[in-house]
Amino acid sequence: MFDLLRKNISRYIDLSNDEFERFAAPFNLMAFKRKDVVLAEGGYCLFEGFVVSGCFKVYYLNENGNEQTLYFALEGWWITDLDSLINNVPSILNIEALEDSEVLMISKKDKEDLYKDLPQTEKLFRIMNQQSSVALQRRILSLTGKTADKRYLEFLVKYPGLEQRLNQQQIASYLGITHEFLSKIRKKIHLKNDSL
Structure with a gap:
């Protein structure tokens, strides 16, 4: 279960075995059934999740009440609502399991503790957030152009x-x-x- 997580983060930072054990310790494995809602619009996002198995859709409801999917998260992808997580505002996103799935979840507090204990994790999440911003920019350009x-x-x-x-x-x-x-x-x- 942690092998996929280690492979994912090793693209950005190098951790010794001991460091990786410290990194992985605060993650909790959560199981979701198909159609389970991980985050609902109006709720507060208090986690980041690494998809170990399964598939999720991250979407919002437009003014007409129709779903607009931002992205799908498969094995090896991360799920969260960064705006809600970082700015402590109600989410406008919904995250729903499309299949029976497993996710390694870390809380905002545990992630911030990792920044202190393992400073290289701040680099990891900074790079991941940058890549997420690039992906969303490309997504907007694709939808509009x-x-x-x-x-x-x-x-x-x-x-x-x-x-x-x-x-x-x-x-x-x-x-x-x-x-x-x-x-x-x-x-x-x-x-x-x-x-x-």
């Missing part, structure tokens, strides 16, 4: 194999389109590929 066809193709590249784990409505929510329009895009791409 690319066609639905291109967004769908980007989705297939960004999340290989995930299409088989999601329903059409979930993918459409991520792309910012209706599931009917997604069907047309899939059909068009399939026909184009068949003609090659």
